[in-house]
Amino acid sequence: MLGLSAGVEVVRAHQPSGRPTYLRILVELSIVTLALAAVVAGVLIRESGKPLDSKDLKIAAAELNSLAAEGVLLASQSPGSSVTANYFYVQSRSWHEKVQGANEDLRASPPAQDQQPSYEKSVTLAKDLASTAGRLAGSRPTEFERASSLRRLQTLEAQASTLRSRLAHDANAR
Amino acid sequence: MKFLEIFLGILTAVGGFVEIGELLFSMNAGAKFHFSLLWVIVLGTLGIIVYGEMAGRIAAVAREPVFDVIRDRTGPRLGIITLVAAAIVGIATCAAEVGGVALILQLLFDLPYRLYIVLALVFFLLVIWLLPFRWIERVFGLGGLLMLVFVATAIAMKPDWGEVASGLIPKAPQLSSKAEYMSYAYYAVALLSSIMLPYETYFYASGGIEDDWSPRDVPLNRFISGVGFSLGGILSATLVIVGALIFEPHHIEAELPGTAALGPILAFGKAGLLLCLLGMFFAFAGATIENCLSVAYNITQFFNWDWGKRRKPGEVPRFTGIWLGVMVLASAIVMTGVDPVQVVEYAIVFSVVILPFSYYPVLRTARDRGIMGSHANGRVANALGVFYLVLVTLAAAAAIPLLIITHSGKS
Numbered sequence: 001m002l003g004l005s006a007g008v009e010v011v012r013a014h015q016p017s018g019r020p021t022y023l024r025i026l027v028e029l030s031i032v033t034l035a036l037a038a039v040v041a042g043v044l045i046r047e048s049g050k051p052l053d054s055k056d057l058k059i060a061a062a063e064l065n066s067l068a069a070e071g072v073l074l075a076s077q078s079p080g081s082s083v084t085a086n087y088f089y090v091q092s093r094s095w096h097e098k099v100q101g102a103n104e105d106l107r108a109s110p111p112a113q114d115q116q117p118s119y120e121k122s123v124t125l126a127k128d129l130a131s132t133a134g135r136l137a138g139s140r141p142t143e144f145e146r147a148s149s150l151r152r153l154q155t156l157e158a159q160a161s162t163l164r165s166r167l168a169h170d171a172n173a174r
Numbered sequence: 175m176k177f178l179e180i181f182l183g184i185l186t187a188v189g190g191f192v193e194i195g196e197l198l199f200s201m202n203a204g205a206k207f208h209f210s211l212l213w214v215i216v217l218g219t220l221g222i223i224v225y226g227e228m229a230g231r232i233a234a235v236a237r238e239p240v241f242d243v244i245r246d247r248t249g250p251r252l253g254i255i256t257l258v259a260a261a262i263v264g265i266a267t268c269a270a271e272v273g274g275v276a277l278i279l280q281l282l283f284d285l286p287y288r289l290y291i292v293l294a295l296v297f298f299l300l301v302i303w304l305l306p307f308r309w310i311e312r313v314f315g316l317g318g319l320l321m322l323v324f325v326a327t328a329i330a331m332k333p334d335w336g337e338v339a340s341g342l343i344p345k346a347p348q349l350s351s352k353a354e355y356m357s358y359a360y361y362a363v364a365l366l367s368s369i370m371l372p373y374e375t376y377f378y379a380s381g382g383i384e385d386d387w388s389p390r391d392v393p394l395n396r397f398i399s400g401v402g403f404s405l406g407g408i409l410s411a412t413l414v415i416v417g418a419l420i421f422e423p424h425h426i427e428a429e430l431p432g433t434a435a436l437g438p439i440l441a442f443g444k445a446g447l448l449l450c451l452l453g454m455f456f457a458f459a460g461a462t463i464e465n466c467l468s469v470a471y472n473i474t475q476f477f478n479w480d481w482g483k484r485r486k487p488g489e490v491p492r493f494t495g496i497w498l499g500v501m502v503l504a505s506a507i508v509m510t511g512v513d514p515v516q517v518v519e520y521a522i523v524f525s526v527v528i529l530p531f532s533y534y535p536v537l538r539t540a541r542d543r544g545i546m547g548s549h550a551n552g553r554v555a556n557a558l559g560v561f562y563l564v565l566v567t568l569a570a571a572a573a574i575p576l577l578i579i580t581h582s583g584k585s
Contacts, residue, residue, distance in 0.1 A: 021250055022250060022254055025250060025251050025254050025255075026254065026258070029254070029255060029258060055353070055585055058585065059581055059584045059585050062425065062427075062584065063427075063584075065425050066424075066425055066426045066427045069424035069425055069426045070424075070426050070433055070436075072424070073424065073426070073436050073440075074436075077439065081444075082439065082443045082444060083439055083443075083444060083447050084282075084444060084447065084448070086281065086282060086283060086284040087281050087282075087432065087435070087447055087451075089284060090280050090281050090284050090432070091281065091430070091432040091433075091435075094277075094430050094432060095430075095433075098429060098430070157424075161425065164425065168350075168351075171351075171353070171585075172350060172351040172353070
């Protein structure tokens with residue numbers, strides 16, 4: 001027991017350094033952090049101006065596939081019955097925002113020269129998906145509207161899946 | 175009475191195990207790589223048990239919380255770098271959890287997201303100010319147990335248990351490209367980090383001191399950390415299984431807590447949805463409070479200021495001021511409209527970088543017979559401690575390059 005308290009005293013003897021030491025370390029740390037942030041910002045700015053290559057399009061197609069499939073699962077639910085009405089409408093709106101985000105991101109970046117056909121297919125798919133998502137999330141849809149959105153989403157999911165597989169194959173082949 | 179305390183301790187450890195980042199990372203790991211990353215859950219759970227137990231034992235024997243140990247053992251320079259990094263990650267995670275709570279409230283009662291952020295802020299300030307430490311742990315830990323609906327979902331989906339068991343054994347999966355292997359490595363590191371999040375160790379040790387642990391509580395600490403974290407690990411594993419069974423066939427990557435709820439919905443309909451949303455509410459709310467208090471614990475412990483949730487707010491003004499500030503700052507961050515899921519994703523990946531700096535001093539102290547006496551690490555604890563220290567150091571070195579190369583695991 002005596003040994004234990006002596007040990008604790010040894011540790012306690014290492015008191016923190018004075019305030020000026022910490023201040024100096026914090027200033028040094030801030031400078032290093034700012035320098036690192038500047039490097040990261042530089043890399044991000046350079047990356048954002050780069051045309052979309054096969055790898056970027058593969059990622060975009062995978063995202064569209066994921067969003068279309070999520071839309072199918074969501075549209076398969078019956079608000080008030082299998083899920084609460086609040087869940088259905090709020091989740092549909094959040095999903096719609098994600099789809100719109102993916103659509104805008106895709107349109108904001110031009111493709112590399114050899115990727116024009118794949119890019120155009122991706123843009124068309126994103127546009128169709130955004131418009132269907134808008135119909136499902138825009139207002140409280142009737143059963144008929146939900147069923148028709150579901151059918152459209154199933155078609156879009158199949159298209160997205162094909163596009164994703166093809167672009168993944170192309171990107172892996174490079 | 176002691177039995178009840180142990181039982182409640184275990185339940186709160188389970189209920190408080192999962193937060194928004196771990197929920198989505200685990201489900202997406204299953205969606206992308208089926209059961210092949212389950213072994214990481216086992217590895218990470220054993221790691222958090224090893225270091226949680228050590229930190230709890232130091233708190234019980236030497237009454238030294240983690241940041242006391244970090245300051246004394248690593249010196250002011252490395253100590254303050256760890257403190258600043260832990261504070262940044264803690265505030266970011268807290269912000270993401272506040273955003274997660276607001277998203278869940280919106281799914282339950284359809285009102286504007288930003289209104290729920292404000293309501294959540296008021297709720298958290300009142301809860302932390304008014305509720306005693308033990309009640310905070312129990313209310314949110316026990317409420318978080320509703321997340322067990324994911325365990326029920328996994329069982330209801332009838333997975334091939336032989337295949338699940340084979341996922342528990344570490345082995346390289348058959349993937350089609352180098353990019354997929356990189357993505358697999360990214361998910362392995364992120365999953366490990368999400369299970370071994372440093373705030374869990376800081377909070378656990380500080381909680382031991384708040385609960386007045388003494389050397390007599392060493393066996394209690396061992397039991398609660400061992401059983402509680404193991405059961406929490408099982409919950410995480412079922413999230414991977416649900417992701418593999420529901421999202422993988424459709425190539426869905428869950429980006430919202432509401433998407434994660436689709437699993438319980440498909441298994442149990444509206445009842446599954448409500449249990450899942452309430453479970454997520456308590457789990458995210460518990461993680462918000464733990465992160466917020468952890469930042470206050472870390473800073474006050476490091477500078478030797480008075481601290482403690484048990485003490486009246488006026489008696490520990492710096493501690494009170496820091497947690498109030500963290501809560502307001504975290505809410506302000508998500509008020510800007512930043513995506514809480516993206517914030518937590520970065521926070522989890524960056525937190526693995528802090529782990530070696532947090533664990534090294536804990537290991538050094540826990541093995542020091544001068545401080546711990548007969549409660550110092552034995553050979554097994556030392557060997558496991560060194561193994562995990564090497565592991566998290568490798569993970570820390572790989573985390574950020576993998577984040578950049580794989581576009582956050584997307585390629």
